[in-house]
């Protein structure tokens with residue numbers, strides 16, 4: 204018989220680390236297991252190539268978990284403007300925090316800053332941190348789940364929260380079926396230095412082969428930096444990955460239409476194939492999915508990590524309520540409540556990404572008209588713009604309590 208816990212969170216990325224931290228103040232024994240070391244990486248001044256545009260709802264959750272302050276101490280980049288346009292026409296839409304009467308549109312944060320702050324905070328709690336351990340199998344045994352580790356040792360839990368990412372093996376071991384399809388896009392990400400300042404604005408141009416986003420990062424020593432996400436059809440992505448830095452930077456500059464002046468340099472490029480995935484059910488046999496393990500979407504609106512954090516807020520809320528009411532926190536009833544609260548929202552966001560990608564990818568005359576006329580019309584409709592932005596920011600719509608903007612009792 205191996206070690207026993209009430210809950211094992213499998214996967215210590217942003218979703219899993221936030222999940223374990225959100226459960227740290229419950230009476231339950233919680234362990235967080237990850238193949239990698241569960242330690243914050245030391246900042247060496249370079250930027251993490253992986254960044255996320257975090258919504259206000261995510262900021263509230265991270266703040267309620269006690270991690271946000273540390274993130275601000277390290278490096279976060281608030282942005283106040285957004286400009287989106289169609290490369291093949293005249294359609295443009297601009298959003299500004301001032302015009303929409305909000306303090307900011309969101310924050311661009313390096314993923315290792317978010318994860319690092321969560322792990323630092325976790326180290327001060329009673330959560331059992333089990334880094335450097337690969338889980339190699341999982342099966343239901345009575346009313347528990349048994350996890351087999353790489354060294355053949357065993358762990359047991361009443362509930363396993365699988366936060367093991369897009370290619371979740373836990374999802375497969377629990378036989379949870381998926382709907383998934385290829386966007387036929389690969390995303391290239393890297394950090395670039397630009398000649399002109401980004402004006403705390405996120406820029407995104409849609410070409411028919413895919414969108415290119417420039418996300419503002421903090422200036423360092425008076426130099427201007429952006430994180431780029433360039434989604435492209437696979438052949439073009441392969442070609443772009445193979446270009447020398449100078450040519451790649453020139454092409455970036457042309458594609459963004461010189462809005463940030465010359466692209467002076469770029470860091471190492473990374474490429475990710477993009478697939479839409481959605482679990483047909485969020486739990487089975489005392490294994491429940493959160494974050495990328497439950498769903499992945501196109502990064503064109505920067506929502507993936509935000510959806511994962513809302514999953515965390517919702518599931519933590521249901522588990523805590525069950526504990527308060529003396530219900531079984533691992534019961535089907537409790538996990539069904541979590542699924543009901545998140546599935547519709549996650550599916551709706553996936554549908555919107557799918558629609559946007561189709562409209563912007565197409566050469567079709569109708570879609571071309573829609574892009575140009577639609578963007579310009581919406582740009583002149585402040586009420587509609589307000590609705591779009593406040594929903595995207597996570598300050599309107601159904602937001603779980605833990606991700607709302609007031610202090611709730613955590614730690």
Ligand SMILES: Cc1cc2nc3c(=O)[nH]c(=O)nc-3n(C[C@H](O)[C@H](O)[C@H](O)COP(=O)(O)OP(=O)(O)OC[C@H]3O[C@@H](n4cnc5c(N)ncnc54)[C@H](O)[C@@H]3O)c2cc1C
Pocket residue numbers: 213214215216217218219236237238239254255256257314336337338339366367368369372390391392432475493494495496502504505506507508509510511
């Ligand atoms: C190009 C790109 C740009 C993006 N931009 C944005 C954005 O602007 N905004 C946004 O909100 N989202 C964005 N996203 C999405 C976001 O990056 C992901 O949704 C988020 O990082 C997923 O976090 P996660 O914790 O669910 O999974 P992961 O980060 O994949 O973490 C999974 C963890 O599980 C561990 N693990 C896996 N298997 C095992 C095992 N068998 N045993 C032990 N440990 C295991 C791994 O080591 C890892 O630490 C983007 C995604 C891409 C590809």
